[in-house]
Amino acid sequence: MVMDPKIEVKELSVSYGSKPVLKHVSLTVPREEITAIIGPSGCGKSTLIKALNRMVELVPGAKVTGQVLLDGRDIYGPGIDPVEIRRKMGMVFQKPNPFPMSIYDNVAFGLRILGLGDRRKLDKSVEESLIRANLWEETKDRLKENALSLSGGQQQRLCIARALATHPEVLLLDEPASALDPISTARVEDLLKDLKSEVTIVLVTHNMQQAIRVSDRTGFMLLGELVEFNGTAKLFEHPSDERTEAYITGKFG
């Protein structure tokens, strides 16, 4: 049992129209840890992560039941501002998506939306975010350059810096390294391990070795259900459920 979890998901179900996509999922995400969600394509892992910050509501016809508690408060409860939730739960997507503007403006974008206009404060926040994303040394002399001039791996770290700029409490990453080469992947993974002491991280990944390398806990999903949720070492060394064993060993029958 996780004491004082950062996020608690209780009987969460999501359907797109009449099609159920998540079925009664319950799990707890500990603070300052990396939680990985794995499973085959179509299992519902991306839907789960989007449900954690109410992005799933942007899908036409999406219906959500159950609870997602952030620090004990249901983010789907009455009076909760979804924009504020999305500020607290930053998200990074599979394909790096820097805005078509300068490196500096990418990181400052969210801060300006929140009303931060003071130039010196913006400069400081941009620098801090790029440092936290391990990108400062590579970009400090070219902040005015277009972000699209960066390599794929750098763009993804820029997206992480952009997410970090608004000081989220949680970072949600949906296959953040799947479009990156091995070295860029290693740098992103290293970054996540450095960040977890400051921000709770939930990571969806197809790459089981990545889940093993970076995460503290792992959940295995199949056909919309959370089949198993356990310490990463335990789940990958000796899973409790046969379906988990079959998936991670690549077996059928």
Place this chain on the structure above:
Amino acid sequence: MSTVRKHYVKVFDEELDKLKSSVSRMAQIADMQLLNVMEALRRMDHGLAESVIDTDEGVDHIEYSVENLCIELLARMQPLAGDLRLITTTLKIITDLDRISDYSIDIALRIRQLSTPLPETVYTRLSEMASLSREMLRSAVQAYVSGRLDELEDEIVKREERVDDLFHEFVAHPLNGFGEETVSHLNVVSAVLVSKYLERIADHCVNIASRVYYAVEGRRVNLNVRIRHGLVRA
């Protein structure tokens, strides 16, 4: 009972089968070495003892090829869960089998030192130790190949206890069975040393059985500690 599943990557199943076959073959050679060396000891057959020594290279060759296959599978297939446990267990088991083979070689080398055959009563006790060890080896390797534990723990425990008892008898009363005639000190020492080698062979068989529990069920079972009723081993 769980369904027998096959890997999507068929070649992985084939290579795991090849791994098991090689380990089984290595165990058969180790078993044959022990059988032959005990026969050589009984008959003071130096030629048979030398032939056991000659098989050492073959055992080493299998050990290296199994080790290479394990490393290749770890790198290529990046196995997890039961597959990972099986491969890492295999790496440990081949070391135990190699040591069992080495002890048979040590017995064969000891035969060279004997001036006369050992008394029958002495040989009978040594022979019993060897037979029990061979039974344990066969049970443990069978469990490794089949992935089924059945009564393995009970089979191992009772046999190893008997081997231990016989060994302690050799250490406590080394002259037992040598009769009233002038005793060759070298023969007495050789008998005690052979009993030690056989006790170590039994220990390695117990190790193999313990490791198979980890491979199959993912739990650490130290059959040696159980057998010694919780005494701490150095």
